[in-house]
Amino acid sequence: MPTIIKALQSQVGRKLMTGITGIALMLFLVVHLAGNYAIFASAEAFNIYTKKLESLGILLYIAEAGLLFFVLYHSYLGISIWLGKRKARPSGYEVYKSKGGASRQNLASRSMILSGITILVFLVVHIWSFKFGETEMIMSADGEPMRDLRQLVIDSFTTWYIALGYIVVLTLIMLHLFHGAWSAFTSLGVTNKNKTHAFKLGAYVFAIVLMLGFIFIPVYIFVTGGTGSLIAY
Amino acid sequence: MSTNMTIHLRYWRQSGPTAKGYFEDRTLSTVNEHMSFLEMLDVLNEELQLEGKDPVEFDYDCREGICGSCNLVINGQAHGPKKGTACCQLHMRNYSDGDHITIEPPRASAFPVIKDLVVDRSAFDRIIEAGGYVSVKTGSAQEANARPIPKKDADLAFDYAACIGCGACVAACPNASASLFTSAKISHLSHLPQGDVERNNRVVAMVEQMEEEGFGDCSNFGECEAVCPKEISIAAIADMRRDYARAVIQG
Ligand code: HEM
Ligand code: FES
Numbered sequence: 421m422p423t424i425i426k427a428l429q430s431q432v433g434r435k436l437m438t439g440i441t442g443i444a445l446m447l448f449l450v451v452h453l454a455g456n457y458a459i460f461a462s463a464e465a466f467n468i469y470t471k472k473l474e475s476l477g478i479l480l481y482i483a484e485a486g487l488l489f490f491v492l493y494h495s496y497l498g499i500s501i502w503l504g505k506r507k508a509r510p511s512g513y514e515v516y517k518s519k520g521g522a523s524r525q526n527l528a529s530r531s532m533i534l535s536g537i538t539i540l541v542f543l544v545v546h547i548w549s550f551k552f553g554e555t556e557m558i559m560s561a562d563g564e565p566m567r568d569l570r571q572l573v574i575d576s577f578t579t580w581y582i583a584l585g586y587i588v589v590l591t592l593i594m595l596h597l598f599h600g601a602w603s604a605f606t607s608l609g610v611t612n613k614n615k616t617h618a619f620k621l622g623a624y625v626f627a628i629v630l631m632l633g634f635i636f637i638p639v640y641i642f643v644t645g646g647t648g649s650l651i652a653y
Numbered sequence: 654m655s656t657n658m659t660i661h662l663r664y665w666r667q668s669g670p671t672a673k674g675y676f677e678d679r680t681l682s683t684v685n686e687h688m689s690f691l692e693m694l695d696v697l698n699e700e701l702q703l704e705g706k707d708p709v710e711f712d713y714d715c716r717e718g719i720c721g722s723c724n725l726v727i728n729g730q731a732h733g734p735k736k737g738t739a740c741c742q743l744h745m746r747n748y749s750d751g752d753h754i755t756i757e758p759p760r761a762s763a764f765p766v767i768k769d770l771v772v773d774r775s776a777f778d779r780i781i782e783a784g785g786y787v788s789v790k791t792g793s794a795q796e797a798n799a800r801p802i803p804k805k806d807a808d809l810a811f812d813y814a815a816c817i818g819c820g821a822c823v824a825a826c827p828n829a830s831a832s833l834f835t836s837a838k839i840s841h842l843s844h845l846p847q848g849d850v851e852r853n854n855r856v857v858a859m860v861e862q863m864e865e866e867g868f869g870d871c872s873n874f875g876e877c878e879a880v881c882p883k884e885i886s887i888a889a890i891a892d893m894r895r896d897y898a899r900a901v902i903q904g
Contacts, residue, residue, distance in 0.1 A: 421857060427901040431832075432894050436873060501828070501870040508829035508869030510762055514676065515755045517729035519825070521736055522886075524875035530827075532872070603873040604888065609895030613888040624903045 434497050439607030441494035442600050446626075448487060449593075459570060460650050466570040471560075474567075495540055502533045508623045524620075528598035535596040542589045549576065556618055572600070577641035586638045590631050596626035658684045660748065662697065664709055664756040667766050670773075674766065676755075682897045686746035690733065691716060691723065693745055710769040718742040718882060721817030724824060725770055726757045729855040731821035739819060739882040759824030763831070763867040774820050775833060776866035783862035784855035785838040787847050806844045813841035815883035822877035828869035833877035836893035837885050843896060853900035860897055 427433045458469040473480060511638035518525040528535075555567040576582045605611050611619050640648055659682045666700035667674030670881040684693050691713050698708035704816070714722040725740045732740040735747060748754065757769060764772040814837075821865050822833035843846030848855075871890060878887045 421853070421904050422861075422900060424901065427897075430832075430860055430897075431870050431899040432860050433901075436894060436898060501872060507826045508762055508867060509760055512758060513726060513729055513757055513760055515729035515757070518876060519730050519734070519736070519879040521879045522875055522884075523879035524826070524873060529872065529874055599873075601671050606873045607894060609891040609898065611888065611891050611892075613886045616886075616888065650724050 434501070435607045438494065438497045438501070439604040441490045441497070442604040443608075444490050445494060446601060446604075446630075448490075448595065449630060449634075453630065456634070456637055459573060459637065466561065466573070467558070467566050467568060470569045471564075471566045489542070491543065493627075496537065498533065498536050522603075526599070528595045529553065529603070532596060532599060535592040538592050539596065540590060573637075574641055574646040577638040578646045580642065583638040583642040587635055590634045593634075594627045594631035597630070598624060599625050656685070657682060658686065658745065658748065658750040658752075660684045660693065660745075661751070661753040662756065664770065665766075666709065666769055667758075668768065670765055670767060682730070684745055684748075686744065688745045689716065689741060689769075690725070690727070690743040690745065691741050709865055710767075710771045712768065712771050713741055713886065716741040719817060721819035724759055724772070724774075724819045725823060726759055726824050728755055731824040732819075732882055736879075737882060737884045739817070742882075759820055761823050761829035763829070764820060768832045774818070776868070777818050777820065779866060780831070780835055780859055780862045781838060784851070784858035784862040785842070786843060788851060789847070799836055800846060802845060805878065810841045812843040813837040813844075813885060813889055815880075815885060816841070816885055819882060821880045821882065823868060825880040826869065826871075827874055827876065830871040830877075831863050831866070831868035832871035832890045832893070833881065833885060835886060836860050836882060836889040839896065840889050840892045843892075852896065853903060856893060856900050860893070 428437060443532040453474075453530075455469060476483075479582065550569070550572065553572055555569055555572045557565050558568045560566050577586070601612075602620045605619050640650065644651075659680060661678070661680050663676050663678050667679045678755075679697065679700075681693065681697055682889070683696060691711070694709065694711055700710050712722045712724060714720040716723075718741060721739075723732075723739055723741040725732070727740060729886055732738060733743045733747070734744055758764075758770045758772050760764055761772075763776045764774055767773050816834060816837040818834060818836050818838075820831075820834070823829055823831050826832075839859055840853065843852045873887065873890075878885065
């Protein structure tokens with residue numbers, strides 16, 4: 421039997437890991453989305469939420485390191501699978517056409533590498549602007565100083581190109597998940613002939629609901645100019 | 654009586670494994686709808702030979718969809734446009750007068766071209782040699798019900814055993830992966846008690862061999878299932894991954 425390390429480098433092992441890291445990132449997105457909605461809870465809720473996160477200290481660092489590892493590992497696998505195509509088929513077909521039917525070749529599955537790399541670039545910008553972005557320090561109701569991230573979010577999304585950029589990237593994440601959220605379970609060997617349809621449908625529903633959830637915030641802030649009644653003051 | 658059709662062919666010519674290949678065009682005017690696709694190629698070769706030219710090499714044996722020898726990529730689709738049909742069972746009635754048809758060999762570095770449309774598929778044999786068998790002496794066939802097997806398992810094993818090893822899955826896969834072939838050959842054994850004994854070693858050995866042959870990774874495109882003349886489901890691939898993980902964990 422191969423060692424675990426060797427097994428993870430095999431074709432099947434790599435695919436298992438694409439699935440595991442992909443599902444972990446999907447779960448993270450769900451948690452991230454829930455956190456975002458604190459912006460609608462009360463005037464201070466969003467800033468208190470972010471402050472609580474930051475005060476986790478070492479725990480937060482561990483979680484962040486874990487996430488970074490998952491993103492990098494997932495990207496590495498995705499890119500190397502894509503590069504491997506060339507080696508396995510050095511000269512392509514003059515004519516190539518999908519047969520349809522059971523095939524899962526579609527815009528989503530064929531553009532995993534493009535949507536993926538866009539997400540990677542976006543992540544750098546996203547973390548740069550929100551995690552390390554400059555904010556005002558304000559006083560909370562109980563006299564504690566805290567970063568006014570809520571204002572940063574509102575300022576960002578009232579700027580048209582930032583709002584638009586987010587919406588475009590979120591749509592690409594949805595596209596990534598149209599294929600990915602089904603594919604990952606096939607990679608883990610969870611799907612079978614009878615369950616495949618349910619998983620395919622589930623992937624579409626999950627991706628659409630998740631993205632509508634994310635997109636609602638920049639759209640709402642942009643449309644209302646940051647003064648909408650849902651955002652409590 | 655059927656009328657003759659004119660078909661414009663464009664097919665791959667390559668005189669040997671290391672020679673540079675090219676496309677040759679030729680129009681046939683005596684094709685009729687009752688011919689199989691391979692019979693149409695026979696007509697082509699007859700014409701070529703009458704002119705003293707080399708016939709176009711292509712693989713076939715049974716011509717009834719059960720041996721897995723034929724493996725042409727027709728207008729970009731492995732085995733052509735018909736679902737669940739090997740190209741030897743594809744008939745010219747699926748085409749109309751004046752159609753253009755491009756014929757290519759499967760393209761994969763693990764399937765080097767031998768000549769024209771014939772590729773070397775011995776990589777598949779080596780995957781089978783790595784573990785696609787049962788080591789015990791089974792003797793002559795025993796009475797069918799001597800060893801009861803749940804219907805569900807028997808059906809599944811039978812579905813996977815339908816693989817004829819033509820290589821259409823590799824030809825059609827955007828990554829040139831052999832995962833459908835390998836997993837079908839693993840799973841048709843592992844669902845049966847006779848094959849269960851060597852289950853762990855088999856999956857590891859065959860997966861390793863598949864990679865060593867230079868086939869690509871599987872991205873779950875499912876194109877293999879769509880072109881498979883036996884319509885084997887990619888559930889076989891999911892099975893293989895589950896088996897592989899189990900084998901590694903059990904050590
Ligand atoms: C929010 C972040 C992300 C999520 C939730 C996510 C999710 C997923 C999921 C669930 C899969 C299916 C896994 C499988 O088939 O087993 C997948 C595949 C893939 N991901 Fe991501 N992904 C993310 C970020 C990225 C990034 C940053 C890249 C960078 C290149 C990337 C590239 C790919 C590629 C190329 C595939 C296809 C792999 C293949 O062909 O087998 N993804 N992703
Ligand atoms: S020639 Fe035997 S399957 Fe086509």
